[in-house]
Amino acid sequence: MRRRPSGARSATGRRPHYLAGAGSLVWLFLVGLPLYVMLAASVRSRSDYARRGPLAFPESVTSDNYTGAFTSGFGQYFVNTVIVTVCVVALVLVLVPPLAFAIVRSRSRLLSGVFRLFLLGLAIPAQAVIVPMFYLISQAGLYDNLIGVVLPTAAFCLPVSTLILSGTMRDISPELYEAMAMDGAPPRQIFFRLVLPLSRGGLSTITVFSALQAWNGFLFPLVLTQSESTKLITLGLYNFQTEHGIDIPGLLAAVVLSTMPVLLVYLFARRALVQGLMGVGGK
Template identity: 50%
Template sequence: MRRGPNWLAFVLALLWLAIILVPVYIMLRAAFMSRDDFAADGPVGLPASPTLENFRYALDNGFGLFLVNSLIMTIGCVLIVVLLVPPLAFAIVRGRSRWTRLSFQTMLFGLAIPAQVVVIPLNYLISQLGLYDTRIGVILPTAAFTIPLTTLIMTGVMREIGQDMYEAMSLDGAGAVRVFLQLALPLSKGGVATIAIFTALQAWNNYLIPLTLTRSADLRVATLGLGIFRKEFALNVPGLMSAIVLTVIPILLFYIFARRALIAGIMGTGGK
């Protein structure tokens, strides 16, 4: 039987879309308005004379450095995860010992432990290592919190590779390193892209770890910079909105171009 159009779902979807898009529209409109126009016209309507002055204002007041710090820390986290997780997942997939399985199961407990629970002991550990208020002191914990889920993703990807392919290379005399480099890694490029995207999203949007592990102004990331802007430049709403736009655009573009690989990898099809 043919079903008629589901008007209730359509209306609810439009309502949800409006709830999402109206704040985004207000943010974009204010970012391209002068302070005088915003004070006169308010947050509704089209900007009469769009300007980029607010973006220059945000960059001149240090927000460019915040974006650079976020970029550096994001790249560092992605490199750590991409270098460590694929070999780790390969060892889990190909390992046959009880200790390998036990180590994997223990590591997965990290999925159930939120960062808020361990932030105080983490602060103490980083301080004892002499890494407090450094970029590497933020990069290492951020990467560590993404390793359990990214390892789970990569493990699922590598398990999709046919067992006969692994056995064929082993019969040809290939060692574990050669099997990993010539078979598992090339066939898991989709999974590697997935964990790189996921890690980048987590690192760019990170707030708690940079907040607790840094204090210097020149180490602030964009998410912390927004809080500083909100306090120091609260009267300049267009300038604050332009800073938010500068924070959102890079990771939004990254997600738009890479969302298919992210969704496919999480669903377990990233290696196909």
């Protein structure tokens, strides 16, 4: 019977990497500790949190922080954020697929140049154009209106979404385009019957991306809205800060409520999002 040589690999063919395991544990601790503090504080009373500190286990679990968040107007902010997110996603899904299809199928140098100019939006941060954006929205009579938040948010989602979807459409085999063209199918029929069904991964990606951008948006709601009726979630969190201090358990309960939709979207659509981003640029 032969002895197994020292240092040989395990049955799986891989050696244990203790340094990577230790690093993973450190990363898990750094990520898990803030999550624990947030979830534990959201079900603790304000006096318990102030007396025993953020790391202590709750003496008693209470839902007062969650109910207090909605009674303080957080429900209206939640509805406004849903409206803005749905409108932004709808605009992106209406505008981006025809634009990406034209970019992929057209051989025009003019359209290619327009696409490169369009992609300059990737290099322009929102902070650089917020002043002219405020002027345009005010002149259009959309200041302190949810539409005034929807339009610039969707505009800043278009470059990335177009880049992602055009990369997905380039992965479609040219033979399929040629086969439908030889059958006499017009471009409109090719777009609806061939391109859209085969671009579901890219469409899912731009849907998730634009929804996250709209849901987590802060700069445009901060500058382009003012009244309580048009506030979004990211601004509504300021209501928990008063001249007497900060209601930390109530604030963290509101943070939990605001992150739940984003977490659910990520859990159900993370595979489509990663695959779509990996496919940017085509083959």
